Amino acid sequence: MNDTTTTAPRRPIPMAAIKRLPIYYHYLTGLREAGILRVSSDSLARMAGVTAAQLRRDLNHFGSFGQQGCGYNTDVLHAALGSILGLDRSYRMVVIGAGNIGSALASYPGFARRGFQIEAVFDSDASRIGTASGSLSVLDAAGLGAYVSSRRVDIAAIAVPDQAAQAVADVLVAAGIRGIWNFAHVRLNVPDIVTVEQVNLTDSLMTLAYRLDGGQVGSGA
Amino acid sequence: MNDTTTTAPRRPIPMAAIKRLPIYYHYLTGLREAGILRVSSDSLARMAGVTAAQLRRDLNHFGSFGQQGCGYNTDVLHAALGSILGLDRSYRMVVIGAGNIGSALASYPGFARRGFQIEAVFDSDASRIGTASGSLSVLDAAGLGAYVSSRRVDIAAIAVPDQAAQAVADVLVAAGIRGIWNFAHVRLNVPDIVTVEQVNLTDSLMTLAYRLDGGQVGSGA
DNA sequence: TAGATTGTTAATCGATTAACAATC
DNA sequence: TAGATTGTTAATCGATTAACAATC
Numbered sequence: 472m473n474d475t476t477t478t479a480p481r482r483p484i485p486m487a488a489i490k491r492l493p494i495y496y497h498y499l500t501g502l503r504e505a506g507i508l509r510v511s512s513d514s515l516a517r518m519a520g521v522t523a524a525q526l527r528r529d530l531n532h533f534g535s536f537g538q539q540g541c542g543y544n545t546d547v548l549h550a551a552l553g554s555i556l557g558l559d560r561s562y563r564m565v566v567i568g569a570g571n572i573g574s575a576l577a578s579y580p581g582f583a584r585r586g587f588q589i590e591a592v593f594d595s596d597a598s599r600i601g602t603a604s605g606s607l608s609v610l611d612a613a614g615l616g617a618y619v620s621s622r623r624v625d626i627a628a629i630a631v632p633d634q635a636a637q638a639v640a641d642v643l644v645a646a647g648i649r650g651i652w653n654f655a656h657v658r659l660n661v662p663d664i665v666t667v668e669q670v671n672l673t674d675s676l677m678t679l680a681y682r683l684d685g686g687q688v689g690s691g692a
Numbered sequence: 693m694n695d696t697t698t699t700a701p702r703r704p705i706p707m708a709a710i711k712r713l714p715i716y717y718h719y720l721t722g723l724r725e726a727g728i729l730r731v732s733s734d735s736l737a738r739m740a741g742v743t744a745a746q747l748r749r750d751l752n753h754f755g756s757f758g759q760q761g762c763g764y765n766t767d768v769l770h771a772a773l774g775s776i777l778g779l780d781r782s783y784r785m786v787v788i789g790a791g792n793i794g795s796a797l798a799s800y801p802g803f804a805r806r807g808f809q810i811e812a813v814f815d816s817d818a819s820r821i822g823t824a825s826g827s828l829s830v831l832d833a834a835g836l837g838a839y840v841s842s843r844r845v846d847i848a849a850i851a852v853p854d855q856a857a858q859a860v861a862d863v864l865v866a867a868g869i870r871g872i873w874n875f876a877h878v879r880l881n882v883p884d885i886v887t888v889e890q891v892n893l894t895d896s897l898m899t900l901a902y903r904l905d906g907g908q909v910g911s912g913a
Numbered sequence: 914t915a916g917a918t919t920g921t922t923a924a925t926c927g928a929t930t931a932a933c934a935a936t937c
Numbered sequence: 938t939a940g941a942t943t944g945t946t947a948a949t950c951g952a953t954t955a956a957c958a959a960t961c
Contacts, residue, residue: 493895520879524930539943540937556898557905571799575792650904658741668900674714677777679889683871684778745954760919761961
């Protein structure tokens with residue numbers, strides 16, 4: 472019943488909606504594993520901690536996946552969200568920085584399970600090069616640019632000290648990287664074609680501290 | 693010039709504004725260390741990646757910290773934000789789960805530097821109990837409730853497998869915890885007086901993947 | 914005083930919610 | 938058909954932006 476045949480969204484999707492997709496996806500994974508075939512927007516929303524209206528609105532930014540009267544097929548919706556999130560393909564990753572955070576990333580099996588394959592870990596510290604990080608051996612960061620240039624690497628996780636992060640990003644960008652997952656506490660300067668996702672655990676902890684101390688907050692965005 | 697003497701905010705502060713406070717705080721720390729005494733909303737906003745109007749609006753939820761004509765005193769604003777975020781006092785923390793993430797948290801020196809002192813690490817796995825995690829020795833999780841009940845613990849970081857997280861939260865709540873920093877991928881069921889800050893690295897990575905694959909996004913919330 | 918920049922209001926923009934028509 | 942629940946619109950709510958008066 473569309474007046475157009477394009478499948479691409481006509482309007483930009485709100486970032487807030489996109490951030491909720493992985494949550495829905497997570498609970499759908501659980502439902503499927505439990506052998507549950509159908510779920511209503513009401514019960515899935517309750518699991519995810521949002522309203523049913525919001526869940527349906529979020530999904531309808533991307534298409535219609537349910538059936539009036541009987542809810543959503545868990546397999547169908549799971550597959551649809553997986554496809555939207557790009558989880559139906561695999562991503563090759565490198566981690567730069569073999570400190571606490573870099574090592575934790577390299578050792579966590581949950582990423583590979585969702586198609587995020589960490590292929591290499593780099594560090595510039597001679598005492599770390601050659602040691603094990605997860606199942607990988609730490610490579611010399613001097614070879615980072617050549618490594619990324621010479622094979623397909625989709626995402627680079629930067630887990631180096633703050634003052635080294637921009638230089639690492641520059642090397643990665645020059646080598647053609649398109650996605651950066653940045654754990655350093657600096658806003659990276661990169662061209663528009665490069666997507667940066669910023670993670671800041673200290674900020675998250677400070678926000679918790681503010682709320683703990685009786686700070687009044689509005690909508691739980 | 694207030695018509696009231698209360699210092700508490702009259703309206704709830706938007707969560708979005710609170711989440712930006714640590715970013716401003718971070719750049720103010722850098723400015724102070726560089727010996728810079730004053731900063732305009734325009735230049736601080738540029739560092740933080742927001743508009744000057746938004747920065748001023750965010751600050752004015754909490755009070756007036758600048759001086760018309762000459763900007764903000766970096767010391768004054770740094771101290772004010774630190775006080776708002778509760779960084780002028782220290783927080784005692786425990787970490788539950790001595791796996792990759794728990795160990796990384798326990799080893800990261802940046803938390804203590806901002807007043808978040810990790811006092812103990814717990815695990816239920818016999819092969820981990822007694823081993824070192826950062827500068828701490830891993831304690832038996834069986835003693836978690838007694839530990840938290842018997843001393844002041846402000847924040848507990850939950851870094852255990854997903855299926856164990858709710859049980860750990862129940863023990864913590866029964867022992868009187870008020871703040872939980874949750875790294876498990878489950879929505880914790882806790883009473884209203886307990887504040888939960890959720891961290892989900894996998895969701896962050898999925899969001900990056902979506903944007904990488906050409907997903908259109910709206911406002912960069 | 915003139916220049917600069919904050920504090921604050923009103924206008925705009927975007928996201929959430931509520932309601933209900935469509936339809937399985 | 939009757940019951941249920943989605944898809945979608947319009948109304949509400951909240952956050953951001955722009956503009957400028959206040960004032961250092």
